[in-house]
Amino acid sequence: MTFISYLINGISLGSVYAIIALGYTMVYGIAKMLNFAHGDIIMVGGFAVFLSVNSLGLPPLVGVLIAVIVCTALGVTIERVAYRSLRGASPLAVLITAIGVSYLLQNLALLLFGANTKSFSSVVTVPAIKLAEGQLTISGETIVTILSCVVIMIGLTTFIRKTKAGQAMLAVSEDRGAATLMGINVNGTIALTFAIGSALAAVAGVLLCSAYPSLTPYTGAMPGIKAFVAAVFGGIGSIPGAMIGGILLGIIENLSKAYISSQMADAIVFGVLIIVLLVRPTGILGKKIHEKV
Amino acid sequence: MKKFLSLAMAAMMAVSMTACGSSSAPKDASSDAADKTSTEASSDATFKIGGIGPITGGAAVYGLGVMNGAQLAVDEINAAGGINGYQVEFNFQDDEHDAEKSVNAYNALKDWGMQALMGTVTSTPCIAVADKTAADNMFQITPSGSAVPCIANDNAFRVCFSDPDQGAASAKYIGENKLATKVAVIYDSSDVYSSGIYEKFASEAANQGIEIVAAEAFTADSKTDFSVQLQKAKSAGAEMVFLPIYYTEASLILAQAATLDFAPTFFGCDGLDGILNVEKFDTSLAEGVMLLTPFAADSQDELTQKFVSAYKTAYNETPNQFAADAYDAIYAIKAAMEDGAVTPDMSVSDICDAMKASMVKISVDGLTGLGMTWNESGEPSKQPKAVKIVNGAYTAM
Numbered sequence: 001m002t003f004i005s006y007l008i009n010g011i012s013l014g015s016v017y018a019i020i021a022l023g024y025t026m027v028y029g030i031a032k033m034l035n036f037a038h039g040d041i042i043m044v045g046g047f048a049v050f051l052s053v054n055s056l057g058l059p060p061l062v063g064v065l066i067a068v069i070v071c072t073a074l075g076v077t078i079e080r081v082a083y084r085s086l087r088g089a090s091p092l093a094v095l096i097t098a099i100g101v102s103y104l105l106q107n108l109a110l111l112l113f114g115a116n117t118k119s120f121s122s123v124v125t126v127p128a129i130k131l132a133e134g135q136l137t138i139s140g141e142t143i144v145t146i147l148s149c150v151v152i153m154i155g156l157t158t159f160i161r162k163t164k165a166g167q168a169m170l171a172v173s174e175d176r177g178a179a180t181l182m183g184i185n186v187n188g189t190i191a192l193t194f195a196i197g198s199a200l201a202a203v204a205g206v207l208l209c210s211a212y213p214s215l216t217p218y219t220g221a222m223p224g225i226k227a228f229v230a231a232v233f234g235g236i237g238s239i240p241g242a243m244i245g246g247i248l249l250g251i252i253e254n255l256s257k258a259y260i261s262s263q264m265a266d267a268i269v270f271g272v273l274i275i276v277l278l279v280r281p282t283g284i285l286g287k288k289i290h291e292k293v
Numbered sequence: 294m295k296k297f298l299s300l301a302m303a304a305m306m307a308v309s310m311t312a313c314g315s316s317s318a319p320k321d322a323s324s325d326a327a328d329k330t331s332t333e334a335s336s337d338a339t340f341k342i343g344g345i346g347p348i349t350g351g352a353a354v355y356g357l358g359v360m361n362g363a364q365l366a367v368d369e370i371n372a373a374g375g376i377n378g379y380q381v382e383f384n385f386q387d388d389e390h391d392a393e394k395s396v397n398a399y400n401a402l403k404d405w406g407m408q409a410l411m412g413t414v415t416s417t418p419c420i421a422v423a424d425k426t427a428a429d430n431m432f433q434i435t436p437s438g439s440a441v442p443c444i445a446n447d448n449a450f451r452v453c454f455s456d457p458d459q460g461a462a463s464a465k466y467i468g469e470n471k472l473a474t475k476v477a478v479i480y481d482s483s484d485v486y487s488s489g490i491y492e493k494f495a496s497e498a499a500n501q502g503i504e505i506v507a508a509e510a511f512t513a514d515s516k517t518d519f520s521v522q523l524q525k526a527k528s529a530g531a532e533m534v535f536l537p538i539y540y541t542e543a544s545l546i547l548a549q550a551a552t553l554d555f556a557p558t559f560f561g562c563d564g565l566d567g568i569l570n571v572e573k574f575d576t577s578l579a580e581g582v583m584l585l586t587p588f589a590a591d592s593q594d595e596l597t598q599k600f601v602s603a604y605k606t607a608y609n610e611t612p613n614q615f616a617a618d619a620y621d622a623i624y625a626i627k628a629a630m631e632d633g634a635v636t637p638d639m640s641v642s643d644i645c646d647a648m649k650a651s652m653v654k655i656s657v658d659g660l661t662g663l664g665m666t667w668n669e670s671g672e673p674s675k676q677p678k679a680v681k682i683v684n685g686a687y688t689a690m
Binding site: 006013257261 | 349351482509511512517521522528544545552554572
């Protein structure tokens with residue numbers, strides 16, 4: 001019974017990683033850049049909900065909506081201001097810019113909200129489920145997190161398969177030059193990718209802060225890195241890969257905490273990553289990259 | 294033209310003076326500046342005491358308490374005629390609980406002309422700064438740096454208990470008061486404070502008939518999800534969970550334990566102090582939490598009452614034990630300076646030598662203990678006390 005409880009908690013943690021990893025992987029797949037500021041957009045989403053729900057007293061759903069709008073606007077703005085002008089620059093320059101944006105967001109939050117920990121009251125109102133005479137408790141946050149993850153994953157796959165904008169994204173990720181020749185608005189498509197990625201970050205922020213109710217300007221940093229690992233683990237650029245990577249990472253982390261050592265959990269997680277990358281350098285579901293000569 | 298300038302200056306002074314009266318936070322800064330200019334003008338020497346601690350960041354509650362408590366003591370001392378007839382200037386710098394920033398703050402204070410250091414507040418930065426003070430032979434007394442190496446050098450003293458002492462005292466307290474026999478521990482293995490307490494607690498627990506049923510660690514990189522640690526403690530049948538950690542993580546642990554329907558007694562050390570001040574924290578979760586702290590604001594003795602009411606008037610909140618530790622630290626500096634008959638014109642190193650010799654001779658009746666004395670290694674000797682959170686406030690046990 002305790003094993004099932006560890007497993008469910010692992011899936012819940014992994015679902016949050018998965019939603020964050022989706023944002024990483026989409027941006028990487030389409031814009032071919034690592035958006036290290038992604039984790040901090042999660043934090044901004046958390047603060048947007050904190051301010052609207054806990055401080056202004058708005059209903060939770062309105063708070064989530066506000067967070068999504070704020071994060072989407074922020075993501076598109078960052079793309080327009082910081083990344084678009086570097087479209088032709090070397091990948092390293094873009095990477096450094098992303099790290100810069102990440103620090104900028106953290107320090108802005110530090111300036112605006114102060115560094116004191118804020119206790120986030122959960123926006124989830126689903127009651128906890130008790131099974132097996134109270135031995136197994138599944139919290140409402142866990143249920144909502146896992147469900148959101150599945151819904152987002154299905155929604156995103158359908159969007160990419162069935163809509164014109166989704167097809168445009170696929171085309172841009174295949175070959176940006178050819179997509180331009182076919183009349184696809186590459187800049188618009190990339191902006192849309194950032195908008196979706198940031199909206200997902202807002203949702204992840206709400207779920208993360210609801211499950212682990214503390215909010216600081218650094219809240220997004222570590223989950224952001226873990227989610228990046230999850231994206232690489234599952235195969236960066238692949239949407240189902242991000243999902244599988246995230247959930248596996250959460251399960252491995254929790255089970256190694258439970259059965260091996262709570263101190264060594266992170267070392268084990270990253271050890272597994274190294275082994276996976278040695279065996280499959282492009283991750284679990286990653287596409288093989290053919291070097292063009 | 295000159296006249297106009299001086300008039301403008303006078304007007305500005307007046308504005309800054311009125312600002313003093315209206316709010317408490319800027320008061321320190323502006324009155325500090327005013328003190329400085331007035332003392333420089335009269336060429337009268339003053340003692341310059343520096344303070345370092347986190348007034349922003351995750352440990353800000355401690356640093357703010359220390360800054361305010363120390364300022365209160367300095368103001369009292371100045372009003373009563375200063376130390377050895379000299380007024381005292383106090384300058385507090387932020388280190389955000391970061392070792393590197395703490396060393397920068399120390400260098401800034403040295404440039405300012407600091408003659409003795411009251412700090413730093415948290416252990417990890419304190420160890421970094423202790424190396425610098427030893428090299429400069431600068432007198433240092435930390436109100437709350439409880440890790441063993443904080444006072445490894447002979448120029449450093451502390452007001453609080455050391456980590457091992459807190460760990461042993463907690464185990465003794467639990468054992469002697471028969472609070473629990475099956476205890477689980479959740480500690481931060483990446484933090485010297487937390488792992489230091491845990492190790493001593495574990496060795497003392499055996500002598501007290503306490504069984505440690507689960508000893509679970511977490512690290513600075515994964516300190517949000519405690520469901521596994523709590524689940525293991527629950528499965529092991531723990532009656533009490535010992536939390537030798539800081540309040541930010543403890544607030545998460547309390548919330549997650551509630552969702553797991555796990556309700557043991559939680560027992561912590563001074564790091565839990567501040568848990569009631571976390572913004573929007575549901576204090577009902579902390580109901581019944583016990584913590585070993587040398588100071589309870591609701592104590593009935595005259596000294597505590599006077600301090601608490603003065604603190605409330607000045608800063609509009611109830612002081613925590615860090616404020617009390619800092620208050621005692623300033624009075625310990627005063628006692629040592631008086632015993633050693635130091636004067637501000639002495640060099641930093643001479644002041645330190647005189648105060649070092651005096652520290653082991655003095656006895657201070659402070660907020661955190663009556664008749665506190667210090668030994669050669671810098672450790673204080675006083676009685677431990679514990680408090681319990683009842684109806685969202687500390688209650689002496």
